[in-house]
Amino acid sequence: MAMTVLHRLFFARHARPAGRRGLRHRRRRSPLRSLRYMRARAVRLTGSPHAVAIGFAVGVMSAWTPFFGFHIAIALAAAFLLRGSLVAATLGTAFSNPLTIPLILPLTWQIGHRMLDRAPDSGATAAALVRQLEGLHVTELWHPLFEPLTLGALPPAIVSGLCCYLATFVGIRKYRAARAVRFAARRAAARPVDKGSRV
Structure with missing residues (x-):
């Protein structure tokens, strides 16, 4: 059963609505x-x-790894070591979700096999791979499964982590500057007018 789900995640083509409805569907549900x-x-x-930026970045980076169920623990440990926000790190792990997993797994799978100089399994050999994995114990899955997924996660994790750090850092500065301006405007508007002031 687990291997069937794995097969669908890696190799199955998911049906998508066509035409304008499909375009709206992709915009609504896009990973970006x-x-x-x-x-x-x-x-x-x-x-x-x-x-906050470093916490969010390590959260997104951990979401690229194949260690589902441990993303939050990995992100919290990295954020703690880097003195980042633990809340932001937890929020960043939400990048791994049902919308992005069908993108993350095939991408890291292909990149990992190229880094290991292996030929990635195509759709024609996917069934053979699933049969091979079904006969293995969980401790024997590192070489055929987790090694390419882990190595393949490194390049996109680093790139997305840097982009998320910069975008979040700049976004926070702009958001707080705009908020300070709004608060100053509200205080000025709420300040009572001295009717007896001299001209």
């Missing part, structure tokens, strides 16, 4: 859109811009 939403939430967190 979900990442922008999470970043918008991160810029509103308390803490220094660096702490």
Whole structure:
């Protein structure tokens, strides 16, 4: 059963609506859109811009790894060592979700095999791979499965981590500057006018 799910994640083509409906569907459910939403939430967190940005970045980076169920633990440990925001790190791990996993797994799978100089399994040999994995114990899955996925996660994780750090850091500075201007305008508007002031 688990191997069947794995096969579908790696090799199955998911049906998508066609035409304008399909375009709206992709825009609504795109991984980039979900990442922008999470970043918008991160810029509103308390803490220094660096702490929030580094926490969010390591959270997104951990989401690229194949260690599902441990993303939050990995992100929290990295954020703690780097003195980043633990809340932002937890938020960043949400990058790994049902919308992005069908993108993350095939991409890291292909990159990992190229880094290991192996020929990645195509759709024609996918069934053979699944049969091979079904006969293995979980401790024997490192070489055929987790090694290419882990190595393949490094390049996109580093790139996305750097981009998320810069975008979040700049976003926090802009958000807080705009908020300070709004607060100053509200205080000025709420200040009572001295009717007896001299001209």
